Amino acid sequence: xxxxxxxxxxxxxxxxxxxxxxxxxxxxxxxxxxxxxxxxxxxxxxxxxxxxxxxxxxxxxxxxxxxxxxxxxxxxxxxxxxxxxxxxxxxxxxxxxxxxxxxxxxxxxxxxxxxxxxxxxxxxxxxxxxxx
Amino acid sequence: xxxxxxxxxxxxxxxxxxxxxxxxxxxxxxxxxxxxxxxxxxxxxxxxxxxxxxxxxxxxxxxxxxxxxxxxxxxxxxxxxxxxxxxxxx
Numbered sequence: 234x235x236x237x238x239x240x241x242x243x244x245x246x247x248x249x250x251x252x253x254x255x256x257x258x259x260x261x262x263x264x265x266x267x268x269x270x271x272x273x274x275x276x277x278x279x280x281x282x283x284x285x286x287x288x289x290x291x292x293x294x295x296x297x298x299x300x301x302x303x304x305x306x307x308x309x310x311x312x313x314x315x316x317x318x319x320x321x322x323x324x325x326x327x328x329x330x331x332x333x334x335x336x337x338x339x340x341x342x343x344x345x346x347x348x349x350x351x352x353x354x355x356x357x358x359x360x361x362x363x364x365x
Numbered sequence: 366x367x368x369x370x371x372x373x374x375x376x377x378x379x380x381x382x383x384x385x386x387x388x389x390x391x392x393x394x395x396x397x398x399x400x401x402x403x404x405x406x407x408x409x410x411x412x413x414x415x416x417x418x419x420x421x422x423x424x425x426x427x428x429x430x431x432x433x434x435x436x437x438x439x440x441x442x443x444x445x446x447x448x449x450x451x452x453x454x455x
Binding site: 257260261262263294326331336338341342345347355358359362363364 | 366372382385386387389390391393411412413414415417418433
């Protein structure tokens with residue numbers, strides 16, 4: 234197992250939602266994965282911030298790549314805009330996943346040493362796991 | 366060579382989010398295919414959401430079954446986690 238784990242960036246319209254999901258995912262996965270909450274606008278309102286997402290990508294990158302989870306469709310636009318100008322060496326994968334479940338599943342897979350492909354797959358498979 | 370191992374345990378606490386996470390993180394480090402069964406439901410031990418979806422509670426009997434090169438170690442490790450982590454809860 235490589236020493237670096239895949240980093241996670243949670244992009245939400247709400248700073249509190251991103252921070253809460255990051256806290257939950259960190260607790261469930263044992264706290265060994267870098268999870269960055271990129272929520273809210275630069276002014277702290279509801280919305281997304283390209284600057285926060287770009288900083289999140291940089292901070293989440295531990296050398297094994299980064300998986301990004303957006304909360305709602307329009308957060309995807311912000312992430313895509315950032316990725317167009319993002320020239321770092323790290324592999325960044327944008328996932329289509331339920332926000333909370335995807336964050337938890339992705340982080341647990343990252344903690345177990347999964348690569349970006351496995352971590353992204355864990356996030357996206359969260360859509361198909363029933364709670365009841 | 367691929368072998369199968371299986372061991373059961375009776376939970377001393379509910380299988381909440383954190384113990385389920387500890388189980389899935391540990392399971393993910395093994396090459397073996399690992400299944401956890403509680404009653405009529407079986408989950409992939411490497412899927413934290415699947416493990417939580419079992420809804421396993423205190424007093425319930427769980428079975429851990431693994432097949433693959435490190436199946437024996439996987440079963441031992443997961444049984445140990447189920448024994449310890451469910452004492453804490455959360």
